[in-house]
Amino acid sequence: MAKKSLLKTEVTLADYKGFLKNSHTMTVIKNPDYYLKQYVYFQELANAMPCAIYLLDYTSQKYLFVSDGCKQITGFTSEEHMQMGQLEFYTRCMHKEDSKLFVDKVFVRFVESAKELSSNGLKNCRFSINYRINRKDGVLVKVLQQSVVLETTTEGYPLLSLGIIIDITSHKLDDKIVLSVSCYDETQGFKTISSNSYSAQEDLLTPREKEIIQHITFGHSSLKIAEILNISVLTVNAHRRNINKKTNCKNVAELVNYAINSGIS
DSSP states (O other): OOOOOOOSSSOOHHHHHHHHHHOSSOOOOOOHHHHHHHTHHHHHHHHHSSEEEEEEETTTTEEEEEOTTHHHHHSOOHHHHHHHHHHHHHHHTBOHHHHHHIIIIIHHHHHHHHHTSOHHHHHTEEEEEEEEEEOTTSOEEEEEEEEEEEEEOTTSOEEEEEEEEEEOTTTOOSOOEEEEEEEEETTTEEEEEEEEEEOTHHHHSOHHHHHHHHHHHTTOOHHHHHHHHTOOHHHHHHHHHHHHHHHTOOSHHHHHHHHHHHTOO
């Protein structure tokens, strides 16, 4: 059966919630314990290392279950997470820049991926995304969230997902968000079928400014950059002033570090 169309090319979280509520062919979600029993190894992981496990209902955008380990990651108890729901979590806990990227771009890509897969294909996929959160005590933490779709509507769209969130602060050096989709293959295990990166800096700097930053990281002087780009030194210096103002960098060393962390270099 062909999927019922979401019509819009880019589907926001609010659009998706409305779409699911208006769907007349909904799949019935079972008691959360049913799904948790099917994925006992997630509970074992929770006991072995700091992580948070959750069940998310896309219709209500509420968490049906959040493991106690979430307090080690976010500082909030499982009860507080379930009261907040998905949207409040993104606006309250997620870093402001990452929250905007997630709502405006990452979730759009998530739904696009779902459109491209059959219902059974979607259930064989794993979605991985990293982002930054502001822990309850104010500490900034980088996390990796991986999830699988447990239930879909009869049209094949995600309805219920099971996920795990772990702290990767000491392993993630840059601030780019990466959304990857992997599908299970019986002979090779999970194979990545798509990977997209997103950065708040993409909208902060112009293409020319990024180009100049790249030359600066190569050690090129303003005169050399002017020669390569066939523009005046005055223009290069004007770009450099704007770049430093936008990135809050005071010297070349800070700018090089910024370029590395933002994935520009």
